[in-house]
Amino acid sequence: MEARSDVGVVLMNLGSPDSTAVPDVQRYLNEFLMDKRVIDKPYLIRWLLVTKLIVPRRAPKSAEAYRSIWWEDGSPLIVLTKQLEKAIQHDLQMPVEIAMRYGNPSPAEAYDKLLRQNPQLKEVILFPLYPHYAMSSYETAVEYAKEIYYKKGYGFKLSVIPPFYNAPDYIDAVAESMRPYLQQDFDHVLFSYHGIPARHVRKTDITGKHCLQVNDCCHVKSPAHDFCYRHQVINTSELVAAKLQLPADKWSVSFQSRLGRDEWLLPYTVTRLEELPKEGKKKLLIVCPAFVSDCLETLEEIGVEGKDLFINSGGDNFTLIPCLNIHPLWVEAVVKWCTDMAAKQ
Ligand SMILES: C=CC1=C(C)c2cc3[nH]c(cc4nc(cc5[nH]c(cc1n2)c(C)c5CCC(=O)O)C(CCC(=O)O)=C4C)c(C)c3C=C
Numbered sequence: 460m461e462a463r464s465d466v467g468v469v470l471m472n473l474g475s476p477d478s479t480a481v482p483d484v485q486r487y488l489n490e491f492l493m494d495k496r497v498i499d500k501p502y503l504i505r506w507l508l509v510t511k512l513i514v515p516r517r518a519p520k521s522a523e524a525y526r527s528i529w530w531e532d533g534s535p536l537i538v539l540t541k542q543l544e545k546a547i548q549h550d551l552q553m554p555v556e557i558a559m560r561y562g563n564p565s566p567a568e569a570y571d572k573l574l575r576q577n578p579q580l581k582e583v584i585l586f587p588l589y590p591h592y593a594m595s596s597y598e599t600a601v602e603y604a605k606e607i608y609y610k611k612g613y614g615f616k617l618s619v620i621p622p623f624y625n626a627p628d629y630i631d632a633v634a635e636s637m638r639p640y641l642q643q644d645f646d647h648v649l650f651s652y653h654g655i656p657a658r659h660v661r662k663t664d665i666t667g668k669h670c671l672q673v674n675d676c677c678h679v680k681s682p683a684h685d686f687c688y689r690h691q692v693i694n695t696s697e698l699v700a701a702k703l704q705l706p707a708d709k710w711s712v713s714f715q716s717r718l719g720r721d722e723w724l725l726p727y728t729v730t731r732l733e734e735l736p737k738e739g740k741k742k743l744l745i746v747c748p749a750f751v752s753d754c755l756e757t758l759e760e761i762g763v764e765g766k767d768l769f770i771n772s773g774g775d776n777f778t779l780i781p782c783l784n785i786h787p788l789w790v791e792a793v794v795k796w797c798t799d800m801a802a803k804q
């Protein structure tokens with residue numbers, strides 16, 4: 460492939476605290492939870508909730524959880540995003556930088572670095588590392604990256620990779636990353652996705668009358684699906700299960716990481732981890748396809764806490780399948796989509 464320096468790529472992920480020290484975790488959680496697309500309450504209520512209630516209680520516990528999974532070179536999410544950057548840079552022959560929605564590095568740092576090293580830059584491809592659309596993940600990342608782009612008046616064009624929850628290359632990569640684990644004896648495969656408040660699904664329903672309102676809404680054709688996180692994660696799971704020829708009674712979907720008292724998407728992963736052994740499903744494979752890089756929510760919440768809960772509820776065997784990270788099929792897909800988008804310039 461011919462090297463290009465007029466098109467650059469920014470891989471954008473969620474971000475982590477700078478360190479596991481409580482003040483750094485506090486700063487990160489404040490920035491994260493003050494995002495109006497994450498806690499969608501009026502500013503003053505959000506500010507009181509976040510700075511007076513949630514963060515003071517949560518920061519020390521989160522810091523401890525981060526400490527239990529932190530790597531020598533930093534947060535797994537950041538380290539793995541950097542590894543993906545290296546892997547695709549090698550094959551893509553275009554300059555690549557990483558950016559985070561919260562914490563560091565910011566999209567401004569990524570744009571500036573690309574420009575400094577490639578003064579002839581004409582286009583930046585923004586690649587949000589989220590397969591599914593949610594107000595609190597894909598949408599906030601893209602809006603933030605665009606806000607900085609317009610504010611600073613950059614001269615290059617900004618193109619954005621859309622959610623890829625049903626893209627055959629992504630489905631293949633998830634399925635093939637799971638396949639070796641299916642060789643072992645298992646009773647059930649649980650697809651555990653980061654949850655969101657049910658209210659967010661209703662809010663992003665462009666028809667205003669479909670999501671969580673129509674019977675079996677996620678299987679009834681609707682333009683709402685383009686923005687419906689629930690539809691998209693169910694669709695990802697169905698496509699992966701079909702690819703792996705998993706019988707319908709051998710897999711299911713659940714939602715993790717609930718925060719607060721509002722109702723989030725159901726069923727909750729914690730509930731399913733308690734129920735599955737009682738249903739005779741004692742050997743479990745669990746996979747988290749909403750995250751393309753392993754992070755606190757996979758390594759600690761599922762890999763440590765989830766495993767304890769499952770085993771203490773009567774489970775025998777718990778295997779967490781790693782995220783795509785730098786799986787060769789995933790690297791190939793990222794390279795292909797960036798190349799295709801650059802060719803459209
Ligand atoms: C996969 C997409 C994600 C969605 C959707 C999402 C929604 C969402 N998250 C919170 C609150 C927290 N999430 C936290 C960590 C975290 N979340 C995602 C991804 C999505 N979140 C990732 C990849 C991570 C891991 C970050 C890392 O450093 O490894 C945290 C911080 C940790 C903790 O204290 O638990 C919070 C808080 C809400 C409220 C929300 C939807 C409204």
Ligand SMILES: [Fe+2]
Nearest residue numbers: 473653716756
């Ligand atoms: Fe989250």
Ligand SMILES: [Fe+2]
Nearest residue numbers: 670676687690
């Ligand atoms: Fe829906």
